[in-house]
Amino acid sequence: MPAAVGTEARIEDFGTNDGLLMLRVRGGRRFHVRQTQTHGNGLIVADVDWCEPDPDDELRPEHGLLGNLLQQAIEQAGGEFAKTPPSRFDDAAWVGWRLAELLPLSNPQRQMLLQESDPHARLDRLLALMP
Numbered sequence: 432m433p434a435a436v437g438t439e440a441r442i443e444d445f446g447t448n449d450g451l452l453m454l455r456v457r458g459g460r461r462f463h464v465r466q467t468q469t470h471g472n473g474l475i476v477a478d479v480d481w482c483e484p485d486p487d488d489e490l491r492p493e494h495g496l497l498g499n500l501l502q503q504a505i506e507q508a509g510g511e512f513a514k515t516p517p518s519r520f521d522d523a524a525w526v527g528w529r530l531a532e533l534l535p536l537s538n539p540q541r542q543m544l545l546q547e548s549d550p551h552a553r554l555d556r557l558l559a560l561m562p
Contacts, residue, residue: 436546485524494554524550
């Protein structure tokens with residue numbers, strides 16, 4: 432069964448490897464599912480409302496630990512975010528989304544974070560998930 436909130440997936444690259452189709456996708460806009468319909472071939476189609484983008488809010492002092500945790504995680508992981516400008520670590524929405532992406536969370540935990548529309552509430556939920 433589809434979730435009530437999802438993320439647009441944009442295909443950035445594709446290819447094949449030993450007969451398997453390989454896709455590289457990037458998440459885009461979030462959406463809320465209004466209604467779904469299942470076709471005879473099993474394809475599920477939805478009518479959606481696009482969610483507003485997160486506001487550009489600074490990281491609050493109570494979430495500073497999460498900004499530091501993200502910096503450490505990115506330093507260790509390297510990859511795409513290794514050259515992130517320091518100013519991004521002060522962006523509440525960006526920090527929350529990157530932690531939701533990088534931390535070892537269950538799918539229901541990630542879905543809970545995806546459904547949260549307030550970046551500060553999302554960071555509060557991430558704090559509550561910390562051991």
